[in-house]
Amino acid sequence: MRKNFLPVAGGSALISDDPDLIGHIIDVSAHHMVASLLDDYEQKLAHRGDENITHSGAHLLVKSRGGQLLVRVVRSWLENGATRVELMPLGDIGTDGRFSRGVSQFPPLNAEVRVVGLNQLAGMFDAFRRFGLHLGRHSQYPELKVFFDPSPLFGRHLAILGQSGAGKSWAVASILQRTVQSMPRAHVVLLDIHGEYGWRDAEGNLHSAFPAKMARHVDARDLEIPYWLLTYAELIDLLIDRSDPNASLQMAFLREVLYTLRKKANRDLGIDSLSVDSPVYFSIKEMYLQFKKANEQQMDFGKTRGPLFGAFDEFLVRFQAMFNDSRYSFLFKPRKRIESTQLESLLRDFIGLGDPKRPISVIDLSFVPHDVRPTITAQIARLAFEFNYWNPRRHEFPILLVCEEAHQYIPREADLQHAATRKEVERIAKEGRKYGVGLCVVSQRPLELSETVLAQCSNFICLRITNPDDQAYVRRLMPEGEQDLTETLASLRRGEALALGEAIPLPTRMQLYRPDPTPSSHDAPVNEAWLDGPEDLDVGDIVQRWWRQMR
Numbered sequence: 438m439r440k441n442f443l444p445v446a447g448g449s450a451l452i453s454d455d456p457d458l459i460g461h462i463i464d465v466s467a468h469h470m471v472a473s474l475l476d477d478y479e480q481k482l483a484h485r486g487d488e489n490i491t492h493s494g495a496h497l498l499v500k501s502r503g504g505q506l507l508v509r510v511v512r513s514w515l516e517n518g519a520t521r522v523e524l525m526p527l528g529d530i531g532t533d534g535r536f537s538r539g540v541s542q543f544p545p546l547n548a549e550v551r552v553v554g555l556n557q558l559a560g561m562f563d564a565f566r567r568f569g570l571h572l573g574r575h576s577q578y579p580e581l582k583v584f585f586d587p588s589p590l591f592g593r594h595l596a597i598l599g600q601s602g603a604g605k606s607w608a609v610a611s612i613l614q615r616t617v618q619s620m621p622r623a624h625v626v627l628l629d630i631h632g633e634y635g636w637r638d639a640e641g642n643l644h645s646a647f648p649a650k651m652a653r654h655v656d657a658r659d660l661e662i663p664y665w666l667l668t669y670a671e672l673i674d675l676l677i678d679r680s681d682p683n684a685s686l687q688m689a690f691l692r693e694v695l696y697t698l699r700k701k702a703n704r705d706l707g708i709d710s711l712s713v714d715s716p717v718y719f720s721i722k723e724m725y726l727q728f729k730k731a732n733e734q735q736m737d738f739g740k741t742r743g744p745l746f747g748a749f750d751e752f753l754v755r756f757q758a759m760f761n762d763s764r765y766s767f768l769f770k771p772r773k774r775i776e777s778t779q780l781e782s783l784l785r786d787f788i789g790l791g792d793p794k795r796p797i798s799v800i801d802l803s804f805v806p807h808d809v810r811p812t813i814t815a816q817i818a819r820l821a822f823e824f825n826y827w828n829p830r831r832h833e834f835p836i837l838l839v840c841e842e843a844h845q846y847i848p849r850e851a852d853l854q855h856a857a858t859r860k861e862v863e864r865i866a867k868e869g870r871k872y873g874v875g876l877c878v879v880s881q882r883p884l885e886l887s888e889t890v891l892a893q894c895s896n897f898i899c900l901r902i903t904n905p906d907d908q909a910y911v912r913r914l915m916p917e918g919e920q921d922l923t924e925t926l927a928s929l930r931r932g933e934a935l936a937l938g939e940a941i942p943l944p945t946r947m948q949l950y951r952p953d954p955t956p957s958s959h960d961a962p963v964n965e966a967w968l969d970g971p972e973d974l975d976v977g978d979i980v981q982r983w984w985r986q987m988r
């Protein structure tokens with residue numbers, strides 16, 4: 438009989454008078470361990486107020502002469518009347534209480550399984566406490582603030598995943614609010630797809646999901662991202678139908694015209710190295726006229742046709758349709774951005790250095806028609822990347838691009854309409870770290886999101902996910918040894934998340950702080966609306982709004 442065991446009546450039960458000792462290791466294999474818990478573990482936990490310690494995701498200590506190991510509960514079950522728990526080792530705890538990932542030595546059989554004290558757990562976050570960024574509270578120990586290291590969190594990309602209504606938008610608001618509170622010179626560009634982070638009430642007053650000093654709201658249409666910012670490849674995507682038999686002729690001609698026009702309109706800039714892709718003004722009308730002229734060219738009083746006669750019929754029809762479509766007006770018919778020098782004010786507005794200067798720029802895309810969004814989001818992602826790529830002080834000026842509802846415009850499939858956006862965002866995912874451009878992708882459909890982007894994310898904040906396909910997919914994204922954690926995803930409450938990755942000392946189940954103010958993503962109260970909602974509506978007004986594309 439070991440010293441700290443007390444036999445009880447009948448001789449079969451095992452208890453201990455050590456209040457932290459709750460069991461012993463009975464099985465050790467390469468990746469996990471099994472412990473048998475003492476018969477009195479429940480009383481001990483109840484006494485400490487830690488009833489859910491055997492729930493998957495909870496942390497325990499395994500102590501032996503070789504040292505202390507932090508482990509996570511994977512599952513628990515009953516066997517021969519005793520509670521068994523499967524444990525996943527997370528890392529060593531040094532004599533100074535510091536946690537380090539990886540296991541130097543597995544414990545022997547019979548090693549003690551102990552409760553992790555609050556102080557011990559708090560000690561593990563100590564190294565991260567100095568950054569001052571805490572985003573929520575530990576689920577198991579609500580007294581414990583969960584601290585993150587902002588550099589890997591925002592510099593090495595973050596994915597916020599969870600099913601609809603799990604609390605992603607609230608999480609974004611809360612995380613950004615905390616971030617700006619602790620780092621007032623943050624630079625965040627938030628793509629707001631549904632107008633959730635800034636909206637106007639019936640009187641036209643702006644409401645924001647951020648305190649006034651934190652954010653500037655820009656309607657994507659007012660931002661005016663002009664056509665002349667598009668690269669040659671992007672103009673091809675927009676204007677040329679690749680299945681047209683004359684597509685390659687059109688591309689070659691576009692290249693020539695574009696180069697000439699960009700050069701011609703910008704002689705006074707005095708830059709020799711302008712290229713077909715340079716973000717400088719050119720006249721779109723002139724471009725159209727050149728295509729038209731070549732398409733109609735005839736020689737010898739109409740006896741012979743020009744070499745390109747008729748080759749641009751399709752192009753011209755497509756161009757006309759797009760040019761006259763009012764939804765594309767802000768792209769093709771800019772009102773203020775009609776010369777190259779306007780690029781500076783565009784960049785200022787976009788990055789939050791306009792007037793007034795704000796750490797968060799919320800770009801509201803909710804008024805931008807669906808089929809134009811990919812073009813705009815591609816440009817926004819490109820601006821974020823190019824800004825710091827050319828910024829000599831990029832390391833003092835890291836930028837975070839937050840993509841809400843990312844699956845809508847950064848899809849996984851080779852979807853041609855979204856190819857340009859995907860390419861731009863994937864570039865940030867792959868190379869952004871070097872230039873101080875971080876990405877935060879937010880999605881309810883991880884399965885539909887670009888794999889390249891997700892694979893580059895070093896941090897995950899996973900909210901509730903119950904769909905088995907999404908769960909299985911998220912599981913594959915997790916680092917080895919942390920995959921079993923995804924089993925807890927279905928049991929998370931609203932605003933509760935599993936945080937893992939480089940920015941947090943250990944994978945942690947946590948309750949994110951409630952944002953203040955909150956985004957406008959309230960669930961529609963169907964019962965109230967259907968009980969005593971309006972009897973009639975101004976349908977004419979709805980029609981007008983639809984016609985005018987004004988919500």
Ligand SMILES: Nc1ncnc2c1ncn2[C@@H]1O[C@H](COP(=O)(O)OP(=O)(O)OP(=O)(O)O)[C@@H](O)[C@H]1O
Pocket residue numbers: 599600601602603604605606607608881931932933949950951952958959960
């Ligand atoms: N941290 C939280 N604390 C309390 N309630 C929350 C929290 N987070 C979210 N909620 C509740 O859940 C609702 C939905 O949250 P939210 O809009 O953030 O979900 P979502 O995941 O963004 O959904 P969708 O995918 O549809 O955009 C909120 O209106 C709020 O009532």
Ligand SMILES: [Mg+2]
Pocket residue numbers: 605606607958
């Ligand atoms: Mg949302």
